[in-house]
Amino acid sequence: MGYAQLVIGPAGSGKSTYCSSLAQHCETIGRSINIVNLDPAAENFNYPVAMDIRELISLEDVMEELGLGPNGGLIYCMDLNYHMHLEENLDEWLTEELDNYLDDDYLVFDCPGQIELFSHVPVLKNFVEHLKRKNFNVCVVYLLDSQFITDVTKFISGCMASLSAMVQLELPHVNVLSKMDLVRNKRDIENYLNPEPQTLLAELNQRMAPQFGKLNKSLIELMLLGKYLLLFLAMCMDFRNSFRILWPQVDQYSMVSFFPLDLRKESSIQYILSQIDMSIQYGEDADVKIKDFDPEDGD
Numbered sequence: 053m054g055y056a057q058l059v060i061g062p063a064g065s066g067k068s069t070y071c072s073s074l075a076q077h078c079e080t081i082g083r084s085i086n087i088v089n090l091d092p093a094a095e096n097f098n099y100p101v102a103m104d105i106r107e108l109i110s111l112e113d114v115m116e117e118l119g120l121g122p123n124g125g126l127i128y129c130m131d132l133n134y135h136m137h138l139e140e141n142l143d144e145w146l147t148e149e150l151d152n153y154l155d156d157d158y159l160v161f162d163c164p165g166q167i168e169l170f171s172h173v174p175v176l177k178n179f180v181e182h183l184k185r186k187n188f189n190v191c192v193v194y195l196l197d198s199q200f201i202t203d204v205t206k207f208i209s210g211c212m213a214s215l216s217a218m219v220q221l222e223l224p225h226v227n228v229l230s231k232m233d234l235v236r237n238k239r240d241i242e243n244y245l246n247p248e249p250q251t252l253l254a255e256l257n258q259r260m261a262p263q264f265g266k267l268n269k270s271l272i273e274l275m276l277l278g279k280y281l282l283l284f285l286a287m288c289m290d291f292r293n294s295f296r297i298l299w300p301q302v303d304q305y306s307m308v309s310f311f312p313l314d315l316r317k318e319s320s321i322q323y324i325l326s327q328i329d330m331s332i333q334y335g336e337d338a339d340v341k342i343k344d345f346d347p348e349d350g351d
């Protein structure tokens with residue numbers, strides 16, 4: 053059994069930075085972790101790259117040869133399986149590369165930020181199916197920039213993108229609010245980490261014209277459904293740890309919720325990692341240690 057995190061989220065939400073911080077953290081604590089670059093457009097890395105999709109295809113070549121722009125080019129790169137005339141094939145490449153990894157290996161996939169990849173293009177979905185066939189427990193780590201909480205409408209749009217990834221990918225899903233060091237008013241944060249439906253709805257209604265009232269209400273109900281969807285997925289997959297993490301939150305708030313990530317604090321990275329590990333049942337033996345861990349410690 054292998055373990056994998058699929059790190060997704062809007063462009064610039066801090067995915068690659070999270071991956072490099074995770075690599076550093078794991079080096080410090082002596083834990084083995086392999087970061088994979090799945091972004092054909094990436095240029096520089098601050099982490100050791102275990103596998104690199106650019107060995108298969110680069111965005112620059114695709115844009116030049118097919119006359120596509122950066123977004124269309126990227127979707128083309130990621131959609132390689134459908135261009136049967138090409139020799140390159142994402143599944144074959146992945147199969148070959150994954151053969152280098154053994155049981156218990158832990159992979160972290162640093163994905164591109166194009167929202168299409170987890171909203172309606174089936175590329176990531178197929179990729180995940182492939183990992184599952186290779187016996188990997190996979191979890192989505194969805195990063196949303198903390199700047200999204202400066203405006204309730206932005207926040208809702210970020211949540212909707214996360215929901216869309218949940219529906220598409222059908223995986224245990226850990227939502228992370230990144231770049232917490234940029235948040236000035238720490239007091240407001242709680243409202244967004246575990247949003248209270250009525251408060252969000254009131255804020256939305258206040259911010260938007262009255263004719264959007266019904267739509268706002270439906271959007272909030274959809275977010276409520278998101279949490280139940282997560283639970284359902286966790287149950288279907290028999291990932292009892294996913295279920296255990298999520299259940300108390302449902303009782304309390306019944307909403308899509310986020311874990312805060314402040315990369316300046318080692319304890320913050322450690323806490324997020326422990327939540328993710330539990331959701332993919334990595335290191336069952338470490339259970340007791342994880343449960344006792346207090347995120348406020350060591351600040």
Ligand SMILES: Nc1nc2c(ncn2[C@@H]2O[C@H](COP(=O)(O)OP(=O)(O)OP(=O)(O)O)[C@@H](O)[C@H]2O)c(=O)[nH]1
Nearest residue numbers: 062063064065066067068069070164165231233315
């Ligand atoms: N202050 C602060 N800046 C951050 C943090 N994480 C990332 N950034 C900055 O945000 C920008 C985008 O970070 P990346 O890690 O490249 O984001 P990404 O999600 O990988 O971006 P794409 O791959 O282009 O979608 C960079 O300028 C980072 O330095 C953080 O925790 N705090």
Ligand SMILES: [Mg+2]
Nearest residue numbers: 067068091163
């Ligand atoms: Mg990146």
